[in-house]
Amino acid sequence: MISIKNTLISEDLLDQEFVCDLSACKGACCIEGDGGAPLNEDELEILENIYEDVKPYMVEKGIKGVEEQGKWVIGEDGGKETPLVNGKECVYVFFDENNSTKCAIEAAYRAGKIDYKKPISCELYPVRIQSYPEFDAVNYHKWHICKSACECGQKLKVPVYKFLKKPLIKKYGQDWYQGLEFAAEKHHK
Numbered sequence: 001m002i003s004i005k006n007t008l009i010s011e012d013l014l015d016q017e018f019v020c021d022l023s024a025c026k027g028a029c030c031i032e033g034d035g036g037a038p039l040n041e042d043e044l045e046i047l048e049n050i051y052e053d054v055k056p057y058m059v060e061k062g063i064k065g066v067e068e069q070g071k072w073v074i075g076e077d078g079g080k081e082t083p084l085v086n087g088k089e090c091v092y093v094f095f096d097e098n099n100s101t102k103c104a105i106e107a108a109y110r111a112g113k114i115d116y117k118k119p120i121s122c123e124l125y126p127v128r129i130q131s132y133p134e135f136d137a138v139n140y141h142k143w144h145i146c147k148s149a150c151e152c153g154q155k156l157k158v159p160v161y162k163f164l165k166k167p168l169i170k171k172y173g174q175d176w177y178q179g180l181e182f183a184a185e186k187h188h189k
Contacts, residue, residue, distance in 0.1 A: 002014075002180070002183045002187070004172075004176055004179040004180060004183065005172070005176055005179070006134070006135045006136060007135060007136045007137075007138050007172065007176070008135055008136070008137050008138065009138040009180065009183075010137075010138065010139045010140055011187060012139070012140035012142075012160065013127065013138065013139075013140050013159070013160045013161040013180075014159055014160075014161055014183070014184045014187050014188070015159065015187075016140050016142070016150070016153070016159065016160050017150065017153030017154045017156075017157060017158055017159055017160070018126060018140075018146070018149050018150055018152075018153035018158065018159075018160045018163050019149060019152040019153040019156055019158050019163055020146075020149050020152075020163075021148040021149050021151075021152040022100055023098075023100075024148035024149075024152075025145055025146065025148055025149065026098070026099060026100045026101060027093075027100050027101030027102070028101075028145040029125055029143070029145060029146070030089060030090050030093045030101040030103070030122075031088055031089035031090070031093060031101055032088075032145055034076070035075040035076065035077070035081050035084070036072075036073065036075065036081035036082035036083055036084050036090050036091075037081055037082045037090060037119045037121050037122050038075075038079055038080070038081050038119070038121040038128070038129075039072055039079075039080040039081055039082065039119055039121070040080075040119075040120065040121075041080070043072075043080075043119055043120070044071075044072050044080060046116050047071040047072050047082075048071055050105070050108065050114045050116055051066070051071050053108050053113040053114050054092065054104050054105050054107075054108045054113075054114065055104075056108075057094065057104035057105075057107040057108050057111075058091070058092060058094065058104040059093075059094045059095075061085050061086075062085060062089075062090075062091040062092060062093065062094070062104065063091075064085075065083050065084070065085045065091035066083065066091050069083040069091070070083065071083075082119065089101070090103075092104045092105050092118075094107075103118050103122065105117070105118045105119075106118045120167065120170065120171055123164075123166075123167035123170065124164055124167045124168070124171065125141070126140055126141045126142070126143065126146055126149070126160065127139065127140060127141070127160065127164055127168070128140075128141045129171075140160055159184070161180055161181075161184060165177065168180070
């Protein structure tokens with residue numbers, strides 16, 4: 001484990017290689033699993049405030065899911081997360097012409113309707129963060145649906161922390177990320 005500020009970071013972020021390959025997986029992380037996207041407390045109000053701008057990009061069953069469950073829910077583990085449609089895809093998912101998942105929140109962002117891209121947990125995937133009172137545990141989540149992303153990362157020789165540079169900086173700041181880069185240099189010597 002690597003300690004930077006109030007985080008404990010798994011060395012897997014430095015050792016594992018990963019580059020999303022949407023053409024292969026079709027965005028399976030948005031439609032598989034046992035829960036929605038984890039949400040921070042500040043994201044709950046954001047989802048409440050942006051919903052009307054996001055709604056035009058959603059599919060009917062996603063809208064129905066929000067109407068029945070709300071814009072966010074409390075998951076089985078007690079954490080806040082995006083709701084699911086019939087226990088499957090996130091309510092904010094739609095499918096493009098290639099049957100790949102797309103995010104209605106991100107579509108509204110790209111169209112200039114909102115200034116929130118999507119939940120930070122989505123931007124950070126395959127990194128998952130578990131928050132404790134004293135620190136955040138920053139871990140790499142290995143999942144069979146990301147096999148093609150691991151293969152792509154190995155081919156391109158891109159470690160997880162480099163693939164996720166922008167969202168990691170968004171979450172923890174430039175100084176934190178520079179500390180991670182320094183730790184990676186030391187780790188690989």
